[in-house]
Amino acid sequence: MMDRPGAASLFRPLNRWERGGLIIxxxxxxLHSLFVGHRSLLLSRRLTDLDAFLRGAWTVRTGGNLYESADDSGFHYIYPPLLAILLTPFADPPAGADAAWRVPFAVSVFLMYAFSVVCAFWASHWLASGLEQCSPIVGRSLRE
Structure with missing residues (x-):
C-alpha cells in the first residue's frame, strides 16, 4: 500500500481547516436532508417532482396512458417511459385508488434521496479521481 511516493500523506490526519470544512x-x-423531507412529506401539498415520477409509475402499474397521468398538483408525467417502469415498485396511487401492495411515500422519498446522495458522492469521487490522474497540478501536489 505504501509503494507510491507520498502515499503516507494520503492518510495523514486532517488539519484544522479540513476538519472545519468537513463539519460544515x-x-x-x-440541513438539506431536513429541507427535502419537509418539502416532500410535511407540507399539505408535496413540493417535489418525485410525486409526478411515482404517479407515472402508478399509471404504468395499472396500464393507463402514461402521458395523461397527473399528480395531485396537476403536473403531468413528461419524462421517459423507462423511468416510470423502473419506479413501478415505488408507485404512488392517487387518492381513492386501491393502495394495496404499495411502498409508503415517506419510504420512497427516503430511498430516492439516499440513492441521489450515493450517486452524487460517486460522481464526485469519479471526477476527483480523474483529476488526480490527468492534472499535473493536482497530481503533483498529492505526490509531494
Missing amino acids: LLALFV
Missing part, C-alpha cells in the same frame, strides 16, 4: 459540509448535508 456535514451540517449542510443534514
Whole structure:
C-alpha cells in the first residue's frame, strides 16, 4: 500500500481547516436532508417532482396512458417511459385508488434521496479521481 511516493500523506490526519470544512459540509448535508423531507412529506401539498415520477409509475402499474397521468398538483408525467417502469415498485396511487401492495411515500422519498446522495458522492469521487490522474497540478501536489 505504501509503494507510491507520498502515499503516507494520503492518510495523514486532517488539519484544522479540513476538519472545519468537513463539519460544515456535514451540517449542510443534514440541513438539506431536513429541507427535502419537509418539502416532500410535511407540507399539505408535496413540493417535489418525485410525486409526478411515482404517479407515472402508478399509471404504468395499472396500464393507463402514461402521458395523461397527473399528480395531485396537476403536473403531468413528461419524462421517459423507462423511468416510470423502473419506479413501478415505488408507485404512488392517487387518492381513492386501491393502495394495496404499495411502498409508503415517506419510504420512497427516503430511498430516492439516499440513492441521489450515493450517486452524487460517486460522481464526485469519479471526477476527483480523474483529476488526480490527468492534472499535473493536482497530481503533483498529492505526490509531494
